[in-house]
Amino acid sequence: MAVVRPTPADPTPGLAAAAGPGDQRAAPPELGESIAVLSGPTFMYSDPAGDVPPGTIGGLVHLDTRLLSGWVLTINGARLLVLRSQVTQHYAAQFVLTTPALPDLPPDSVSVSRIRYVGNGFHERISLLSFRPEAVRLEVRLAVAADFADLFEVKSGVRDRSAQITRERPSEDTALSFVYENEGFTARTAVRAAPSPSRIEDDELVWDVDLQPRQEWQVDLNVPLPPGLGVVEAVTGDIVDVVHGRAADPLRRWTVDRAVLRSDNQALERTFRKSRDDIAALRLDLEVKGQRILLPGAGLPWFLTVFGRDTLITAYQTLVAGPSLAHGALLALARLQGTRCDDFSDEEPGKILHEVRSGELTRTGVKPYGPYYGSADATQLWLILLSEYWRWTRNDDLVRELRGNALAALDWIDHFGDRDGDGYVEYGTRSPEGLGNQCWRDSPDGVCFADGRIPVLPIATCELQGYTYDAKLRLAELADGPLADPALADRLRAEVAELYERFNRDFWIPERGGYYAVGLDGDKNRIDAKTSNMGHLLWSGIVPAERAGQVVGQLMSDDMFSGWGIRTLSREERLYNALGYHLGTVWPHDNSLAVLGLARYGFRAEANRVSLALFEAAEQFGHRLPEALSGYQRDRLMFAVPYPTACSPQAWATGTPLALVRAMLGVNPVDGRLLLDPDIPSELGRITAGRVRAFGHCWEVEAVGRDGYVRLSPG
Numbered sequence: 001m002a003v004v005r006p007t008p009a010d011p012t013p014g015l016a017a018a019a020g021p022g023d024q025r026a027a028p029p030e031l032g033e034s035i036a037v038l039s040g041p042t043f044m045y046s047d048p049a050g051d052v053p054p055g056t057i058g059g060l061v062h063l064d065t066r067l068l069s070g071w072v073l074t075i076n077g078a079r080l081l082v083l084r085s086q087v088t089q090h091y092a093a094q095f096v097l098t099t100p101a102l103p104d105l106p107p108d109s110v111s112v113s114r115i116r117y118v119g120n121g122f123h124e125r126i127s128l129l130s131f132r133p134e135a136v137r138l139e140v141r142l143a144v145a146a147d148f149a150d151l152f153e154v155k156s157g158v159r160d161r162s163a164q165i166t167r168e169r170p171s172e173d174t175a176l177s178f179v180y181e182n183e184g185f186t187a188r189t190a191v192r193a194a195p196s197p198s199r200i201e202d203d204e205l206v207w208d209v210d211l212q213p214r215q216e217w218q219v220d221l222n223v224p225l226p227p228g229l230g231v232v233e234a235v236t237g238d239i240v241d242v243v244h245g246r247a248a249d250p251l252r253r254w255t256v257d258r259a260v261l262r263s264d265n266q267a268l269e270r271t272f273r274k275s276r277d278d279i280a281a282l283r284l285d286l287e288v289k290g291q292r293i294l295l296p297g298a299g300l301p302w303f304l305t306v307f308g309r310d311t312l313i314t315a316y317q318t319l320v321a322g323p324s325l326a327h328g329a330l331l332a333l334a335r336l337q338g339t340r341c342d343d344f345s346d347e348e349p350g351k352i353l354h355e356v357r358s359g360e361l362t363r364t365g366v367k368p369y370g371p372y373y374g375s376a377d378a379t380q381l382w383l384i385l386l387s388e389y390w391r392w393t394r395n396d397d398l399v400r401e402l403r404g405n406a407l408a409a410l411d412w413i414d415h416f417g418d419r420d421g422d423g424y425v426e427y428g429t430r431s432p433e434g435l436g437n438q439c440w441r442d443s444p445d446g447v448c449f450a451d452g453r454i455p456v457l458p459i460a461t462c463e464l465q466g467y468t469y470d471a472k473l474r475l476a477e478l479a480d481g482p483l484a485d486p487a488l489a490d491r492l493r494a495e496v497a498e499l500y501e502r503f504n505r506d507f508w509i510p511e512r513g514g515y516y517a518v519g520l521d522g523d524k525n526r527i528d529a530k531t532s533n534m535g536h537l538l539w540s541g542i543v544p545a546e547r548a549g550q551v552v553g554q555l556m557s558d559d560m561f562s563g564w565g566i567r568t569l570s571r572e573e574r575l576y577n578a579l580g581y582h583l584g585t586v587w588p589h590d591n592s593l594a595v596l597g598l599a600r601y602g603f604r605a606e607a608n609r610v611s612l613a614l615f616e617a618a619e620q621f622g623h624r625l626p627e628a629l630s631g632y633q634r635d636r637l638m639f640a641v642p643y644p645t646a647c648s649p650q651a652w653a654t655g656t657p658l659a660l661v662r663a664m665l666g667v668n669p670v671d672g673r674l675l676l677d678p679d680i681p682s683e684l685g686r687i688t689a690g691r692v693r694a695f696g697h698c699w700e701v702e703a704v705g706r707d708g709y710v711r712l713s714p715g
Helices: 239-243 250-255 266-281 309-317 324-335 378-393 396-401 403-417 462-480 486-506 533-540 545-555 588-600 604-619 656-665
Strands: 035-039 042-046 059-062 065-068 070-075 081-089 092-098 110-118 121-130 136-145 165-167 176-182 185-194 199-201 204-211 216-224 260-263 283-288 291-296 668-670 673-675 687-694 697-704 707-712
Touching (some): 035 081, 035 110, 121 204, 266 604, 266 656, 283 324, 309 656, 378 403, 604 656, 656 697
Antiparallel strands (some): 136 204, 165 176, 260 687
16 A cells, blocks of 8 residues: 655645644635724724624634624614724724615614724724604614634634523623633623613614604623733723724834834835834733733734744844834743644744644644644744844843753754754644644645645755754854854854755756755655745845846746735746735735845845835735735736735734835844945935834934935934
8 A cells, every 4th residue: 555645735644633623714705895903812803884794704803712703783674884984093993884775764864883992892882863854763783692713713614612602691781691611611702781772682682762853872882801811901991082092092102112214205104104003903912921021913813823933024024113022022932932842732842833822722622722833934033033133132131041042942953853864954743733834835735846746744945944044143143242152153153054055055956047946845856846935045145146146037037026026936837826825926024035135135126126016015905015915917907916815914014014124224233333225216215214223222214315324313
């Protein structure tokens, strides 16, 4: 009988996955142009009317558990018509609605407003105003449902928990209350209403409302939220003051020390400002050793949690705006660094985690996310961020504090990461719930041959080796500096010199214009697809100067550059699909690393071409870049097209504009000095970045074209 070998599409043949729904991304269009409000690990997803019809992906989710799965408002049995709805702050939204034609009631007779926010709870105010010349009697009904689905299920298929959900009797302050218990996991949803409903029918709150001409009626609704890991300091206050931005907002206090940007190009300013605000919206609040820290969650709706790769890259991108997120990411991920070998969670000593979850499937052991360690790059990226944080801050004490974590990470790279002793970091999973691809291209077909074949595991992708090269060089710099270990520095520099030679021999493919293989498969065959991962190699510095031009030519070719950015996979390859998750889409974060790499090797015009394309794309999405764009050729369309289920906001897409501006300014901390090497496109005019924090001081950076200056700012 032929042996079935593991591949990313079937990483553990013969091992059955745990019972339960899969993790496939699914965002059906039932909600239309959905409206989402969020604060830390909490969000409310609804349709444009503010409703959450049962059976959709919408609802109120807190700490990976859906507390509301249905939330539908009707008047006299009819749903309302949308005039306009809009997010006013990341945590607040307003919906302007009207009544349709009803028996004995013409259309547009009653104006309906819904305003809501999430903070220390979910709050909503529904207001009605009658425009009829005579008195009207209305039945206002709110249908509520709570399925307590794990967020993993919301993406695919929800298990029926109704037999384990009980309803408590209404109390003085609670109109509806649902409680779910299973194997020690408990969740509760309480709905409070003022005024109290006229009656409760099943899970529907009903108010009988008599309105005189021009009379207004309103009801306030509140769903309390339990505390937990990652809950940020929330905005509080009267709902009208919150929605209209008049309440004290911790976001504004947090952003006061962040870098600010001014430009002759207003669209660039708005994009930068939107990125700053979205990063603030995605913050998670943790406590490590008694110290409160902040770090970015990965993205709405599926990834409002601590990640390894996403969090680290976002923190790297945003260091130019301030070091606090990088500081938080380093401490939080060090605290959760692997200490043992565990097949189910892919944990290994020294390994930095992939993802943390707190929903029922994780808490009851069905899923391995408490935390899950299936990432072959987060450990190197943690070392890279530690170095970059030190270069910007010169915080020797933190580096020394994390010395043990850094050495454990290095040991993981050399022993557990290099699974077969060939000098390369490879990945494979031992968990029936494990990820098949454990690089950033983590979909089952994200790594493929040019002819479409899926490689066998374990796989050593090219960017993993670039990250390893960069991480060891940076750790050698720290060993020469705050770690005071010259023997370690010498050893690491010898190892990276050997890796450099070996990598450029084994991964280089001279055919088709010359390029780097996306990886080596389990038989050490070159996986010969042309991918955007080559941009990561430029960022890491592992590409010889004499080959850089060929790599840049590949990335900027018509087959890879769509006009909106560099595609994940070349159009030459068999599996190319403009809508394929890693098979032809354009990812902003992927492009930001390529831009930093292009600038590193002196290809400033190409870096600016990619950057301008992304800034122009951001304008089309309210100055916010989505997680990924479809790979359609720009000259064939009038607009950019988002990937169908893209997260938005998504942390490393949100961090991209900051990285692009850094590349244009050419601003870098070197040996305690802030250096500037600008190349600003004429389309952007003058750029001024204020409150840039480095070495414990604030700096202002200004540049136009290739001229610029840096000066120390007060404070």
